[in-house]
Amino acid sequence: MIKIGLLGLGTVGSGVYKIISENNIKIERKVGTEVKIEKILVNDKNKKRELNINKNLLTEHPADVVENPDINLVVELIGGENPAYKYVLTALKNKKSVVTANKLIIAKYGSEILKAAHQYNVQISFEGSVAGGIPIIRPLKESLVASEIENIYGILNGTTNYILTKMAEENREYADVLNEAQRLGYAERNPHSDISGLDAAYKIAILASIKFETLIDIISVYSEGIKNISLTDISLADELGYVVKLLAIAKKEEKGLDIRVHPAFISKSHPLALVNDVYNAVYLHGDIVGDIMSYGKGAGQMPTASAVVADIIQTAADINYNRSNIYSNESLQKQKIVDINEVNNLFYIRILVNDKPGVMAQVTKILGDNQVSLASVLQKNRLTPIVPLVLITHPVKEKHINKSIIELKNLDDVKSVESLVRVIDKF
């Protein structure tokens, strides 16, 4: 029999408990022996819960799970940095395999966690930590090993994708949709991690570290959120044949790893442009396999619990059959992360200028002096003395575009630089 200790019985923990208790026979067939939940750590044993659960299973003492000699497999679903990280390490040191859905500890301490799992000859799995119900970590580690993956593009945050989708489809302002997302439970009361791109940065760091066999310092992953994306930009994107998405990108380049999260214009015809609402997707290109896209629910109780239970079944079967399936960090090397200033992108620039002769010449001179060449120019609403000028550049390094923007802001006839968004035209 495999005995499981759960750390946490919240949204995902309750989903995992339900799946395991309702599918016991099916799971036993897959694992080859009975799988039983032995103990569950919670914050408050007396909290009222929707689950009909035997109270004797609950404990407020972490040692009852992470140091319990009867338990072979610990499932961490507390979330956050600590005490979750501390409990995971203690469980591994006590020779228990661990399954977690915690992107923060995997992105931040993945190397230490893998090292401990290797040292104590146990397993660590974390499919639920990226893109909820979409199977992506195991496919990257196993199904796609024959192909050299050259780049990964992801829509990895459901909250921001929901906000951008609603802004575009219903012509509503950012703050209005964010309020609605919070009301519906799609966005947290403090949505900073989602909105700022940090949540997606954790997830792309995990995917990139697996596929590119690299240790990634999360602090060096550039992340820019969606709060500066306006309705005007979204409708101009539409007019120009694009949609706006918060993209997480990881690409192997000669100079190192190009890894970043930011809003981007992408062509309406690209498969990622069709990923709407709270859905997530991961789009990959491999030398042998070509293009692949995985699509599905990136969060939520049951999709995430489904990924966690899949890890539990696989790990429990490995324990039962004495299989060692250890993903070690031995092959992981620190790789240089390309400085965002050195990355080449196309840009969409929207500025407000005085509508008078010679202004366009001043603008193009500054751009030209900074090695920025233009692919297209759009001038709108010539009915007022101040008009918007919309420019799309050819590929140019970020440092050149940033210098141009500073100089444009100093021109008397440029009233404001309203927005600057990267355009991704090649995947």
Ligand SMILES: NC(=O)c1ccc[n+]([C@@H]2O[C@H](COP(=O)([O-])OP(=O)(O)OC[C@H]3O[C@@H](n4cnc5c(N)ncnc54)[C@H](OP(=O)(O)O)[C@@H]3O)[C@@H](O)[C@H]2O)c1
């Ligand atoms: N929710 C999602 O859609 C989703 C999607 C993908 C990944 N994840 C990840 O899954 C993990 C769990 O998320 P969740 O949404 O299920 O969290 P949650 O609903 O907040 O549940 C957290 C659980 O942990 C317990 N807990 C919290 N602090 C504790 C402490 N110091 N000691 C002992 N127990 C403690 C809580 O106990 P009480 O019940 O007594 O309060 C609760 O049962 C996180 O890593 C999250 O990032 C979640």
